[in-house]
Amino acid sequence: MKIQIMGAGALGSLFGALLLKAGFDVVFVARGEQLKALQSRGLEVSGLMEEHFDVTAVSEPVDADLVFLTVKAYDTENAARQLEKVRFRAICSLQNGVGNEDILARHFDNVVGGVTTYGANLREPGHVIYAGEGMTLLGNFKGSGAEDFELVLREAGVNVEVVEDIERRIWEKACINAVINPITAVCRVRNGKIVEVPELWDVARRIAGECREVMSRMGYDVDVERAAKDVAVRTSMNRSSMLQDIEKGRRTEIEFINGAFVRKAREFGIDATYNEIMVKLVRGIELGVD
Ligand SMILES: NC(=O)C1=CN([C@@H]2O[C@H](COP(=O)(O)OP(=O)(O)OC[C@H]3O[C@@H](n4cnc5c(N)ncnc54)[C@H](OP(=O)(O)O)[C@@H]3O)[C@@H](O)[C@H]2O)C=CC1
Ligand SMILES: CC(C)(CO)C(=O)C(=O)O
Known part of the structure; x- marks a missing residue:
């Protein structure tokens, strides 16, 4: 083999x-x-x-x-x-x-x-x-x-x-990454800070809400806020893969994570402003606005 x-x-x-x-x-x-x-x-x-x-x-x-x-x-x-x-x-x-x-x-x-x-x-x-x-x-x-x-x-x-249901599992993991990765990358913090810092948790909740709505329109009932919080707490000392990419000056997978939710939200005619802002901020850093 x-x-x-x-x-x-x-x-x-x-x-x-x-x-x-x-x-x-x-x-x-x-x-x-x-x-x-x-x-x-x-x-x-x-x-x-x-x-x-x-x-x-x-x-x-x-x-x-x-x-x-x-x-x-x-x-x-x-x-x-x-x-x-x-x-x-x-x-x-x-x-x-x-x-x-x-x-x-x-x-x-x-x-x-x-x-x-x-x-x-x-x-x-x-x-x-x-x-x-x-x-x-x-x-x-x-x-x-x-x-x-x-x-x-x-x-x-x-x-x-x-x-x-592999498609659902892929989207579920993308939900977690959509909530945790861009905030950690933009603010340059470890995963745990997302739940520890009220201002960051406020943004995380809003991203999670949009992801949950997209998932729901796809027929998947997922408590994204809770799932992301669990993972952020469990991996509190992790530097997310997106943060590591940014620190190394590498391109990130933002277009395939938050970008995917933005595109799906457009298809459904629903709001994904927070996801869209995260895509733009991370793209800004990638392009050297840093
Ligand atoms: N690392 C992890 O723990 C986990 C990663 N993932 C996912 O797995 C994927 C890979 O992640 P990771 O291993 O961390 O990323 P890496 O950047 O470490 O690995 C990808 C490798 O593929 C190489 N590559 C890309 N295109 C080609 C090509 N055409 N021919 C030969 N080599 C090529 C890259 O080269 P170059 O460096 O030159 O671009 C790089 O060495 C990502 O989607 C990530 O999100 C998922 C779960 C855990
Ligand atoms: C789950 C999480 C957020 C763990 O760090 C991850 O998958 C990543 O960093 O890409």
Whole structure:
């Protein structure tokens, strides 16, 4: 069984390492310094696992059985175009944000949606920190394949479950990210501050309210305010992924998180002013208004 990790950054390196440890044939598709490091020094894993792996790392996709897509959401279209040139049975996104599976479904027959709460950070090229064990939910988005991905992940010791409502789960995770990520990124605070600082909680509640209304119009009854509060408290010391991106001067996934709620709200003709403001503020920082 050959498994390809398309976008061997933090999350892809972690999942690839877990699969390698279980004995799978894993190919890492990477670029830049990460590609050079993987090719010359291999992959170092620290944190919840301490191990070094010699790896196969390439700059262009190759034929494989299964593909995990772990690029940032804004790179999905480009990655899909590269993957169109090779053969594989099914592709599974483990990304955050909404819309990745729709992009993949325009290119491929068997698309599996994924949501994971595992945590990984790149300390330096070729060195990933396994920061947190979580849960991974998978579901067929188009065609089939979820059970194949479930099987390999389970064999690799990953907590995984196949669900029937993967689209809902993807939107649910996006709700949490929509509330926590932009506020932490704009105010440069850890997740816990969102509930500790009344002014920030006031904004968080308003974003959550808009997300809840969008979800409700989609037929999903979700108490977004409560869910976001729970996660912010549980992860109070975390620096959100969006805050980390901003701190590193990198592009964020805001268009695929709050931007997705703004677009859905427009479709339904409802208000999403707070989400829209967060998109614009984060874009402003990305563009260098900082
Ligand atoms: N890290 C985590 O703990 C979690 C992350 N996620 C989600 O997973 C996704 C990936 O996150 P993360 O791993 O943190 O991000 P990273 O930026 O660390 O990893 C993405 C990697 O993909 C590379 N890449 C992008 N396009 C290509 C390409 N065409 N060919 C080869 N390499 C490519 C990037 O290179 P470059 O750096 O040059 O852009 C980067 O190394 C995101 O959607 C994120 O929200 C979800 C749950 C947890
Ligand atoms: C849940 C949360 C907010 C944890 O930090 C996250 O997923 C992120 O940072 O992107």
